[in-house]
Amino acid sequence: MKKIIAVDGPAGAGKSTVSKLVAKKLNFTYIDTGAMYRAVGLKVFESGKPVNEETVTEIAKDIEIRLDESARVFIGEREVTKEIRMPEIGNMASAVGKFGFVRKKLTELQREMAKSGSVIMDGRDIGTAVLPGADLKIFLTASVEERARRRFDELREKGISADLKKVEEEIIMRDKQDSEREIAPLKKADDAILLDTTKLSIAEVVEKIVGLAEAE
Ligand code: DC
Numbered sequence: 052m053k054k055i056i057a058v059d060g061p062a063g064a065g066k067s068t069v070s071k072l073v074a075k076k077l078n079f080t081y082i083d084t085g086a087m088y089r090a091v092g093l094k095v096f097e098s099g100k101p102v103n104e105e106t107v108t109e110i111a112k113d114i115e116i117r118l119d120e121s122a123r124v125f126i127g128e129r130e131v132t133k134e135i136r137m138p139e140i141g142n143m144a145s146a147v148g149k150f151g152f153v154r155k156k157l158t159e160l161q162r163e164m165a166k167s168g169s170v171i172m173d174g175r176d177i178g179t180a181v182l183p184g185a186d187l188k189i190f191l192t193a194s195v196e197e198r199a200r201r202r203f204d205e206l207r208e209k210g211i212s213a214d215l216k217k218v219e220e221e222i223i224m225r226d227k228q229d230s231e232r233e234i235a236p237l238k239k240a241d242d243a244i245l246l247d248t249t250k251l252s253i254a255e256v257v258e259k260i261v262g263l264a265e266a267e
Pocket of ligand 1: 089141
């Protein structure tokens, strides 16, 4: 049985939905690294300060981010699980994720969390930079139209109003920003298994990953 599973891929590929379900089936801990970048993004957003390396580093130095067993997200004592899901915070997370201090701080935290036992961690750079020694690496993707539709449905379910075309544009912009940054860009690790989920149901993707994790 594989003990450490890394799941990477572009925005809206279904990483968190699938990873949560795989974690449940295998009795693994799910670690959402995007939530951590979003927490930094939320703090920067709330500060109203310009998004440059100096201010972002200053803000990131001071914040203590914690995920609990139910994947709730905290900055210090304050729970921010819901706020960080706002679309503008996703964009902000991508913007702050290009700075070296933020990546270093969050990568260290993520590696520490992965020591706790059997984990499935999702993000953009898990297989390439955070846990290059992971037992199983998955790169999840889907067409941009499909990813936009999924993200749109997800937002609607959460009661957040959105425009499909705008969601698609944001996804394209975010993938570009995440793939082109200098440090730990979004990239498939050479030894990751590519799963295109455009035509697969959530259950099918979960089943595939569970099968791969259980294989010798
Ligand atoms: O997975 P998500 O949409 O919650 O991630 C939000 C942003 O955070 C993403 O666009 C880029 C950044 N991120 C990152 O740089 N590295 C990670 N491992 C996870 C997320």
